Amino acid sequence: MSGFKDVVGHNDIIQYIQNAVVKDKVSHAYILNGEKGSGKRLLAKLFAMSLQCSDRETDGDACGRCQSCKQAVNDNQPDIIRITHEKPNTISVDDIRQQIVNDVDIKPYSSPYKIYIIPQADMMSVQAQNALLKTIEEPPEYAVIFLLTENAEVLLPTITSRCVMLKLRNIKDTLVKKYLMEQMEIPDYKAEICVAFAQGNMGRAIMLATSDHFNEIKEEAIQLLKYINEMELTEIVNAIKKIQEYKLDVSDYFDIIAIWYRDVLIYKATRNVDRVVFSDQLKFIKEQARKSSYEGIELILESLETAKARLKANVNFDLVMELLLLTIKEN
Structure with missing residues (x-):
């Protein structure tokens, strides 16, 4: 020890x-x-x-x-x-x-x-x-x-x-990333994502870096975000059923969506690809930045907070998710 x-x-x-x-x-x-x-x-x-x-x-x-x-x-x-x-x-x-x-x-x-x-x-x-x-x-x-x-x-x-x-305060992202890469031999890209989600919490960063379940949730969310603009309502309903499987980890799911649209917002405002967390999805980030307005992105991020609050208040899960995904699709 x-x-x-x-x-x-x-x-x-x-x-x-x-x-x-x-x-x-x-x-x-x-x-x-x-x-x-x-x-x-x-x-x-x-x-x-x-x-x-x-x-x-x-x-x-x-x-x-x-x-x-x-x-x-x-x-x-x-x-x-x-x-x-x-x-x-x-x-x-x-x-x-x-x-x-x-x-x-x-x-x-x-x-x-x-x-x-x-x-x-x-x-x-x-x-x-x-x-x-x-x-x-x-x-x-x-x-x-x-x-x-x-x-x-x-x-x-x-x-x-x-x-x-x-x-206990949050730890600097640079120190968390250094630990993941040097002590745990986590690849640069994966460490970057874990750091973004951990928000200065070393224990959470380590958990994310070693969690296959988190990677599964992340891939599901990314696939949805990449193609939601082209999805029909029935496909969105099916996506909600899939999200239902991850109900206990829905906060992670929301964090993935938030970081995705933070990437979209950063790229739209600065064209700086170095600050994009989902750098392996740059093609889709750029495409979303072209399609979405600043107001639309802000509305999505606000809708995420509203969805979190509704779930805490025990509002119906399917209804909360349907409203959120439709807001994302429309913006």
């Missing part, structure tokens, strides 16, 4: 963690807040490894060689405890009581700290947060709690005010 020096991006957070470890100014509670795939789990794991390492580097990074580090890499370090929950969308008060409140007074087994990592901490019920609050207010000196959240705003103010907030 990599150390801090091998993490892409998040330099400010890493610098903060290393300073805290080296200067022995570790807080009892941290919130690592960022979207799914942003690196919260990795940073929490590396932070925990550094705190428990018996042969730490001078910069605060874990050595990766000692017994504690080896155990942590394999997720069986006895004093690094990952909180689990049975209910899929809720961390209950019983989960927090059983795994933290009733456990925290037991001293570490073999390490300087006893570390609790709570993934999806924004799923804690109000009762669970209140149960955790007493531990955060009056923790044993050896206890450290990491709350990993996508939406820290839903936590009680009494919780957030007692935690150090570490906000």
Whole structure:
């Protein structure tokens, strides 16, 4: 497993963690807040490894060689405890009581700290947060709690005010692309597409680069966009049925359409092919740029946002998609 020096991006957070470890100014509670795939789990794991390492580097990074580090890499370090929950969308008060409140007074087994990592901490019920609050207010000196959240705003103010907030930002596209090409040996064109979709999220970029399912969705969407102007209504209805198969991934489908028309808009405005993501479809991008007006492209992009909102509001899937595809066809 990599150390801090091998993490892409998040330099400010890493610098903060290393300073805290080296200067022995570790807080009892941290919130690592960022979207799914942003690196919260990795940073929490590396932070925990550094705190428990018996042969730490001078910069605060874990050595990766000692017994504690080896155990942590394999997720069986006895004093690094990952909180689990049975209910899929809720961390209950019983989960927090059983795994933290009733456990925290037991001293570490073999390490300087006893570390609790709570993934999806924004799923804690109000009762669970209140149960955790007493531990955060009056923790044993050896206890450290990491709350990993996508939406820290839903936590009680009494919780957030007692935690150090570490906000994970988007990583620069150039760094994401470099990682995909150099570390994962992803071809330039494929890396470019993954970067465009990931929008600074390294975890998402890696997932897209290794997902055959995503490539299948992408090819389906591109085929539709290339020929939709010539399609009859019955063909559009059939296309919607095919999209229905990807219903769980419809956000990816929408992102593909958005990037396609962003390419069309960029080419229409600048004639610059270097900024086109779907560079292997340049012939069709140019043709669409010739046919579509600026107003038409803007209308399509607005219709995409409307379609997303309608699906979130549980409007009929077929109806939403039919309205969207007809807007695309007409513009």
